[in-house]
Amino acid sequence: MLTRQERTPIIPEEEQATKYQIIVNEDWCKGCGFCYSFCPREVLEKSTRFNSKGYYPPEAVNIDRCVGCGLCEALCPDFAIHVEEKKAKIKAKKGDK
Amino acid sequence: MQKAVLTGERFTQGDIAAAEGALAAGCRFFAGYPITPATEIAERMAYRLPRIGGRYIQMEDEIASCTAVVGASYAGVKSMTATSGPGVSLMNETIGLAVMTETPMVLVNVMRGGPSTGQPTEASQSDIMQAKWGSHGDYEIIALIPSSVQEMFDLTIQAFNLSERFRVPAFVLADEIIGHMRERLVIPPEDEIEIVNRKKPTVPPEEYLPFKAEEDLVPPMATFGEGYHFYATGLTHDERGYPVMDEEAQLALVPRLCDKIRKNADKITRAENTETEDAEILLVAYGGEARTALRAVKDARANGIKIGLFRPISVWPFPKEQLKEAAANAQHVVVAELNYGQLVGEVERVIRNEVPVHLIPRVCGTPHTPDELMKEIRRRIN
Amino acid sequence: MARTEIRLGGLGGQGVIKSAVIIGEAASIHDGKEAVQTASYGPESRGSACKAEVIISDAPIDYPLVLTPHVMVALSNDAFHKYKEDLSKEAIVIIDSDLVKAGKIKAGVRLYQVPAATTAHQVLKNPLVTNVVMLGAFTAISKAVTPEAMRKAIANAFPKYKELNLRAFDEGMQLGHKAMEQSTTKK
Amino acid sequence: MDRLVVISGIGCTGRASGYFAADSYHTTHGRAIAFASGVKVANPDLKPVVISGDGDLFAIGGNHFIHAARRNVDMLVLCVNNFNYGMTGGQMGPTTPDSAITVTSPDGNIEHPFNLVSVAAASGAVFVARWTALHARRLTKSIEKALQKKGFKFIEVISPCPTLYDRYNRYGSGLDVMKKYREISVIRNFTDPMKAEIDYRTRIVCGEFVDTEKPEFTDLLAQQSDRLQKR
Structure with a gap:
């Protein structure tokens, strides 16, 4: 058995903090709350400002905790959320091809 | 094979x-x-x-x-x-x-x-x-x-x-x-055998508008799997194929759907005339009943009656111009059909009230015999 | 020959329609004449009286249905009595004498009796070819089609049983000639 | 992507076909599967995906569903089940539960609903799964899996209808319903579809229930045709 100190974290916190961004198309949001209610990492929260339809869109308050699982994007009934890896990573991906 | x-x-x-x-x-x-x-x-x-x-x-x-x-x-x-x-x-x-x-x-x-x-x-x-x-x-x-x-x-x-x-x-x-x-x-x-195939798009997929008609009012047609990634719907749509519910969209679409047939009618309509040049009685019949009519015309001509047969081969669009021409000398137009009166309405729209239009309907499941038809024609004309 | 109207009557399942199709094919494809074949279709396909008709002509055929048959071939009693009423004057009527009892018939009609069913059973050992025996008799008596054309049409119609059916046709031709010698015209 | 053809019927899910950058077609009510059958048989290289609702696929289109499944025509059918006719204003339909309130069952529905996975399995589908809208990632995986398979595949997606059905039956907001799914749904892969319970209030059995192989219709057509052409 490895002790806790010996294990390498699978997702190093410092790397994680720069990895993902959540883009919200606020005006498409109808405020259903699915995204922030079911985010497994509590990244999203209901914001305090109205969008043009009068709903409170979500905002990523803990983006450094995001693991890019995409559940918020998948659950959004209005295609208003987009989760993507940050540009540095995207570049690397393109380079792979 | x-x-x-x-x-x-x-x-x-x-x-x-x-x-x-x-x-x-x-x-x-x-x-x-x-x-x-x-x-x-x-x-x-x-x-x-x-x-x-x-x-x-x-x-x-x-x-x-x-x-x-x-x-x-x-x-x-x-x-x-x-x-x-x-x-x-x-x-x-x-x-x-x-x-x-x-x-x-x-x-x-x-x-x-x-x-x-x-x-x-x-x-x-x-x-x-x-x-x-x-x-x-x-x-x-x-x-x-x-x-x-x-x-x-x-x-x-x-x-x-x-x-x-x-x-x-x-x-x-x-x-x-x-x-x-x-x-x-x-x-x-x-x-x-002459074969006509649908027009295909000549533009690359990113420029293709699936319902943008050409001069003949007909749009070229891409098919599934060719990479055009188009959308089609039974809803009123614009040239891109996407639903648009406004007045302009319906106005751009529905008249074109009709006009592509109406304005090209001369390329679609077809009809056949038998002894119509000097016909005083113009018989109009089509399909199986036209064969009775043809025989009736031949028999009547043998007896000196000036009768001719106009046979629409396309009923939709209706061959209006051809009928007008065939009826030029007619004093009576007689429509014989195996129903209770359907195409006669179209004939009346063409003939208007210029000469009488008579209907000889038949709904019993068999066509008229030539003698029956002639008898019916005589009854209506005299 | 202006227009010959032929009617075949029998029971559903006796090959009445098939016989009419063979006559039509013989006339239009192999004799180079014009021919139209029609049939009355009812809801039953077996066992009830049915008829099939052929018109043969040198000129294109306008009205496609039979008005006054010049030739009638009857394979069943019911059909004979049901379909004999509108025969033309001097019509030729050919009956299978094993199956049809010729009763009253219009004056002027020439009646020919052919023992087709017995011949099919006893000579050809196959009751299914009764209609082809009748086609042979029809060809010999009516002369509406040539025997050569009929033989080709029969061969096309029964590719697997060509030999049997051609023999049945030949037997029928002979029966036809025999019937002509014995024929009577109703006065 | 060039081989994908997305086809939908009429209803809340009807417009789904318009959201794809792929060949797509929006049919009349109930006919998406019949259209997809034509597409697949005419060009077996294409991969039809039908996305439609419970009313469209199982009431007016029910006959097409069972027969395409029986023939095992290669297509994926995704049914978004919201237990009522949403687009026309919340009428009862073939999946509306016993005693549920809708505008056409204002005193409680007395009809017995279809259990869709059971209908699909009994009709002959080679892949049958059910998820709720909350199971977005498992659903995605099932869709991926189903697309790899050949034959008639069916996935039911239980979905909230917060503006109509859920409101009439006092189930709360869409979020409440989604939370309810989290509470009552259980994943039981390979449950007998006949026993895959679906009770909006107490228990929704989710999972992949059928995953089997059998000869596909257009393959059989092609084999038969090849054999006949060699004659």
């Missing part, structure tokens, strides 16, 4: 001739549901299509059959179905969809007596108006009416050609007489 085009002479049924005409026109998909008196077409297609690399599918009902035909046509294969009036009643929903999404397809309706289940094994021409107005909404359609086994073959090919050319469903409106009788059918060599 069997040949798609069975060049040569044979003694065969009208229904079989329609199936062979379809194959000669390039039809490689048939979806249908059994119904008298059109079943022989499905039976022939079930036997022939797999032997020439085509596909036959018997669907669960006529709605499914017609819808599968629309799907197959969008998948790029020339497709058809065959049925009788009760089947067309079910298919009308999808005929509207096919009109709206500008789908080339052929429907053979071997008409029988109606309404409802009616007279399955008897002859009738009572679906003339159903073909035109069966589905809801404003639209135009093409319908050709054969008078012989040979014409079942020839007109089925023409129905395919017109349907492909104008991206509109085309009917072959046969009656039970022509569908079931046997005559000589001459199938020409394959290279002598």
